[in-house]
Amino acid sequence: MNQHLSPVSERERILSLDMIRGFAILGIFLVNMLSFHSPFPFIDPYEWWKGPVNHTVYRFIDIFVQASFYTLFSLLFGYSLVIFREKAILKGQHFGKMAVRRLTLLLVIGIVHAFLIWHGDILITYALMGFLFLLFIRMNGKNLILTGFLLYAIPNILLIFLLIIAVLFSPEGDLALIDPKIAEAALQAYQNGSFSEIMVQRFREWSFANNLETLPIMIVSIFPLFLIGGGAAKLKWLENVEKHTKLLRNLLIISLLTGMFFKLTPYIFGGNPATDYIQDIFGGPLLAIGFAMSIALLAHKQKVKKLLYPLSYVGRLSMSNYLFQSTISTLIFYHYGLGLYGKVSVLTGTIMVIVIYIFQVIISRYWLRHYYYGPVEWLWRSFTYFRLPKMKRS
Template sequence: MSPTGEKERVISIDVMRGFALLGIFVVNMLFFHSPYIYVNPYSWYQAPGDYETYKWIDIFVQGSVYPLFAMLFGYGLAMQFMKTQERGTSFTKLAVRRLLVLLLIGCIHAFLIWSGDILITYALAGLVLITMMKLKPFWLLLISALLFLIPNGLLSGFLFVLAKIDPNNAILYTGIQEVEASIVAYSQGSWVDVFWQRLDDWLYMSGNGLIVIMMLFMIVPFLLIGAAAAKLKLIERARELKVFWIITIIIGLAAGTAIKWIPYVMGDNVFTVTAQDTFGGPLQAMAYAGIIALLCTIPVVPKILSPVAKAGRMSMTIYLMQSIIATTIFYAYGFGLYGKIDIVTGTWMAVGIYVLQLVFAEIWFIRFKQGPVEALWRKLTYSNILPKKDENKINL
């Protein structure tokens, strides 16, 4: 795989990654400081400030940033594939190894740092994507639509019928025992207690091992969309595709936001909440991508957003830093503040930490071309495969 130099980078893609990292951190902060996964958030948060803050996160961020980041992940893999095609070099062998290294990093993150890891899912989904990388954009988009719409449409239909026929079984419940166990383990427990609670949380969020099936229908379609978009160069050609992006923004924001409001209009239950994130989130994600793509066609905007772009260039470093910083603040082996702050405080903490990360990224790139974790990722990927002189030329 050839170098990705400063001049070759698509700044708007880095800006999208950078903004997605902020959104991901704001959402993840709910998990970092409280047993969010075990509560019904629509009834759990009683204080007006908490309820309103959660409401706006839920409508405009939750379920909307991870599809954007997944599409960008697919976009990046496809860009690497096309570079190897142009130069007549191999893609599959190194791509598989690169994704396996990502899987290893994800396992370390999930089981030793924070249970809400997304890297494992991206690595597995990426392995699926590379088997279809040679397909034309039309087929990538068609497969994406079939993988996403059929199973998710059937599931939503079933949940809709369930909510109508048996409303009691469609209610969102709060697991009081699970909430209490989380608070005790994370705020007072030993490292071992935290480890076992983290493992329980991961198993719960991954559906007790059903993560592979969930990944196939929830993440792979977004990677396929990203790969198709890369082959069509939709972001690089944003200026000439202005009409396409404007239409995408209008439809995505209008339809996506309307769907995201459903639990607040129709009431919260398993159907409305599932439909909200499953269909509303991806539509908003596409609109957000369009807004950033068009903004970055204005010459002064990339310069203004340069710090955000630099954070996007070292996205895995920023993502892992967020987990390390937050768990140190909230878990017992750090400051033990788990369960002791409200959503408003947590949200502003996320924004403040992210701003400090922008400063860190700005300083880091004065001396280095890659983030520290990205450099390690590259080293592990190419170790014992390429001669040292060739390895030093590579900058993913």
């Protein structure tokens, strides 16, 4: 069968997947906001933000949000790419060519985002991991999940042992990321610098987090999640929730309990590079899986579904909303905007996230009443399919 391939229609969309995306966009924004308004992570948050209220808000983000939502989006990325492939095969189209175009444009958007808007871009990483995922995407669901689990667990457990040894034998502070010089450079650039000076600082900070030294960490911390998400898609976990209810409920309980334990590791055993890494590398993804399973199960309960439904508006326009958050935040905090960088507390920043996200829910709902796709989603689909999908509703 060789039908003309078109973007996913509204009837074909998985509601819980859009809800999870919308929830992930909120979590990503909460974490990113720390770096939008302050030189995080080159500071000690408890010294930088004074007062018990700020400390409490930061602990909440650190335990429940940090490292959980970019990992959740990694799972969703793998899930969505498998759905895209299955639809292409069903229509008799060449998946490989379209996938390469799709990921190439994502890479271009990520480059523009990283160097012209905000250094903390994740789209470049997702695009590169997506290309690598194409080599594995033909595997069956169980093998994808098993391979992803082993690729994630084994290297990271070994790395944790090395970090524990380093902590035991290295002088205190040698392994810390806190760097007053980098923090001061960020303050000077974003508070007072011209657009070109801010671009230079963006590149410096992007290069600090994205280089040959950090590449292995990215591969073992993000790519395996693509495999696990892709495996879940092949097993139809979100499409057939009723069939998999017992499995999803067990995953929810196990992932939330173990995730919370790992998340609390620095608070139980003391903060150091080893416990901080354990907190993020195992606690983050486990909580992400728990959040996803919770939404997947709750989305099938009519009363709760109505409460969660607004998340789907943001989720359907996830890329546009993600880029909007970076754009509006840098306009608020950078010198070429309102210049509030370094002048906002974690409490104030979190309140701003809530206000902006509510606005995104409202504007996304309004947009979807008049258009089928967000502006970035429409561009992405047009390049992927080499045709212009209908944008405006009748």
